[in-house]
Amino acid sequence: MKTAHRVHFRDARKMKFLPDASIDLVLTSPPYPMIAMWDETFTALSPAAGKALKRGDGRGAFSAMHRSLEPVWAELYRVLRPGGLACINIGDATRTVGGRFMLYPNHARILAFALELGFTPLPAILWRKPTNAPTKFLGSGMFPAGAYVTLEHEYILVLRKSDRREFDDPDAKQRRRESAIFWEERNAWFSDVWMDLRGSRQALGRNEAVRARSGAFPPELAYRLILMFSVKGDTVLDPFLGTGTTLKSAAMAGRNSVGIEIQKEFRGEIFAGLEEVVPAGRARIRARIDEHLAFLERCRAEQRAVKHVSRHYGFPVVTRQETGILLNLPEELRVRDGEGFEVSYRADPHRLDAAASAPATPPAVPAGGQIPLF
Numbered sequence: 001m002k003t004a005h006r007v008h009f010r011d012a013r014k015m016k017f018l019p020d021a022s023i024d025l026v027l028t029s030p031p032y033p034m035i036a037m038w039d040e041t042f043t044a045l046s047p048a049a050g051k052a053l054k055r056g057d058g059r060g061a062f063s064a065m066h067r068s069l070e071p072v073w074a075e076l077y078r079v080l081r082p083g084g085l086a087c088i089n090i091g092d093a094t095r096t097v098g099g100r101f102m103l104y105p106n107h108a109r110i111l112a113f114a115l116e117l118g119f120t121p122l123p124a125i126l127w128r129k130p131t132n133a134p135t136k137f138l139g140s141g142m143f144p145a146g147a148y149v150t151l152e153h154e155y156i157l158v159l160r161k162s163d164r165r166e167f168d169d170p171d172a173k174q175r176r177r178e179s180a181i182f183w184e185e186r187n188a189w190f191s192d193v194w195m196d197l198r199g200s201r202q203a204l205g206r207n208e209a210v211r212a213r214s215g216a217f218p219p220e221l222a223y224r225l226i227l228m229f230s231v232k233g234d235t236v237l238d239p240f241l242g243t244g245t246t247l248k249s250a251a252m253a254g255r256n257s258v259g260i261e262i263q264k265e266f267r268g269e270i271f272a273g274l275e276e277v278v279p280a281g282r283a284r285i286r287a288r289i290d291e292h293l294a295f296l297e298r299c300r301a302e303q304r305a306v307k308h309v310s311r312h313y314g315f316p317v318v319t320r321q322e323t324g325i326l327l328n329l330p331e332e333l334r335v336r337d338g339e340g341f342e343v344s345y346r347a348d349p350h351r352l353d354a355a356a357s358a359p360a361t362p363p364a365v366p367a368g369g370q371i372p373l374f
């Protein structure tokens, strides 16, 4: 298996170079309106936003900033295939403009516009993101009633274009079977509150300072959403690419990807992290297998039956849907003409180095079954 990844340094408000219905999943995080670090970006996208800020008109600036994002949301609707999904990570903002402190509800504004475009909103994920900002106690402190609660979460809006995606042809069906996630992963990941992402593996976080300045999301957030909402061989688009987290996570997960970024200065950061994609992708797959083995250990300790058997790995799995899981190990990454890269994957079911990945007590495997395998 091979995947291709391409970066376009241009303005995502015009995506004419992408054909209609050519994208399976959008995963993105725009600049956040009314968060001061993005004022300059928004002033460049919309002079009206800059002028409104200058005259202390918070509501006007909020509207103008959102109007400058709307052409991108409209283009996403066009390029998504029917049944394709868009995951949009967005946080609300609190800010004092013209002497008035208020909440600027970015997620609500984007959701309302997505509804107008025809998207079908699905339940969103609240990403709990504790803040250590000094503004933790806002307003009147210990005195009622003028204190404000602290924003400690962001949203991942989940939108679908039209009805549920069909997997009609045999190839699509097969890719879907191989892309199933483990039962215990499903239970954890399909919760609507994510609490576990801080301090998670930062495999692609070579330069945390740059990542923080650019509003990068954690690689684990991108990787997980890609596994949840696409199948191997799909194409994932990020129109606000930043440091390139989506492209690298898509490559780790065996998906193709396209990224659009308006600032050419990000080229260095996007391409600098590429040598980590293969080792990080392999390590993440190994961790998924090890976590599954640990889950099987707990099942055994609790005497819970795990009835089905993985066809490729020989270990037990809870449901029939998991029996076809096939994890493609990234093997080699080649940079192509400075604007993209390709990744090849090992096609054969992996023989994992059992000594390195087996837990101290091997999991219960059926008679004649194999011990998994890296």
Ligand SMILES: C[S@@+](CC[C@H](N)C(=O)[O-])C[C@H]1O[C@@H](n2cnc3c(N)ncnc32)[C@H](O)[C@@H]1O
Pocket (backbone or CB within 6 Å): 010, 011, 012, 013, 028, 029, 030, 031, 032, 041, 045, 214, 215, 216, 217, 239, 240, 241, 242, 243, 244, 245, 246, 260, 261, 262, 263, 266
């Ligand atoms: C919140 S950051 C994305 C961070 C990214 N998720 C990551 O992990 O690094 C938003 C990015 O969108 C870019 N951007 C803003 N407006 C854009 C536009 N119209 N077209 C393309 N990129 C744009 C900004 O330069 C910025 O890098």
